[in-house]
Amino acid sequence: MTRLTRLRLSAGAALLAMGAAPAPVPPSPINAAMTGDLVPTHDPVMIKEGDTFYVYATGRDKASGRHIIARTSKDLIHWTAQGGLFPDIPEWAKKAIPGTDGMWAPDVHFLNGQYYLYYAVSTFGSNRSAIGLFTSPTLDPASPYYQWTDRGLVVMSTPEDDFNAIDANHFIDRDGKHWLALGSFWSGIKLFALNPATGKLRAPDEKPFSIARRLAPAGAAAPIEAPFLFSHGGYYYLLASYDYCCKGVNSTYYTVVGRSKDIRGPYLGEDGSRMMDGQGTVILKADLRETQRFRGPGHPAFLSDRGTDYIIYHAYDKEHGGAPTLRISPIHWTANGWPRAAL
Secondary structure (H helix, E strand, C coil), rough: CCCCCCCCCHHHHHHHHHHCCCCCCCCCCHHHCCCEECCCCEEEEEEEEEEEEEEEEEEEEECCCCCEEEEECCCCCCEEEEEEEEECCHHHHHHHHCCCCCCCCEEEEEECCCEEEEEECCCCCCEEEEEEEEEECCCCCCCCCCCCEEEEEEEEEECCCCCCCCCCCCCCCCCCCCEECCCCCCCCEEEHHHCCCCCCCCCCCCCCCCEECCCCCCCCCCEEEEEEEEEECEEEEEEEECCCCCCHHHCCCCCEEEECCCCCCCCECCCCCCCHHHHCEEEECCCCCCCEEEEEEEEEEEEEECCCCEEEEEEEHHCCCCCCEEEEEEEEEEECCCEEECC
């Protein structure tokens, strides 16, 4: 989740530059039916353990003060708040990032018999940021085995770096290699190789790969963030959000997708446009028309469950003061292997 408020770009102009948006698909029956504790949801990620879906998101539970907000559902329709996960920011993170007051943009996966939860700490408008890691044998707070263990620092960025270490996403490629995609603004989205035994960097001095960026004039902001990788039909797909979140109904966020045969890229849109050139194919379009309710859909995640693929994201609800709201859309695949999603 970006904390920058610099030069605002026009999402509409960006969409025109990228070509026409994909043909619409029918409205999502999930979004139309969802009820319960959907607000506030910023930067959601979803995972399933047993018969329960868990969504984790940026934020702090009002009742307990705990960081990383949790909610659960059995059917993707009825959602129940479960409070926050962590009572405090780890001490190492407070020392590494002075002034940080929150834990952002969780990412969760099941690996090596544990659930790995990555998160970011940062301060407003700075790339002095860090990605940390917690693990737990289960996600169920009622289980006697439930226990989040702090595994410490994964990767950090400073003002001397050209990237921003937030918005992490873990991915395992078809060769079993582990990767961490991350980034917000600066020079864009980076891909780091991980040690599969620890979930941390394979080699701290190893340079990351650049896999997506926005092009902007010197001194201007380059709004791109929230990478998420998944695979389908022999391709790797990269989701990323362009333009600005966090402005309520004035948010211009939208989400694009590109694909590649190589995890390191290049990631190309359906028309062959390059995500390293700030392009790609729009999958969640910024909702800027005044008659429409949800605005700025972005910070996507992906989950496949029992033969159905879903994109999970947040959008800002015009009818409820621009509240960031959980949204889930089934993905429909075209004959040539491109994902489509309804708002």
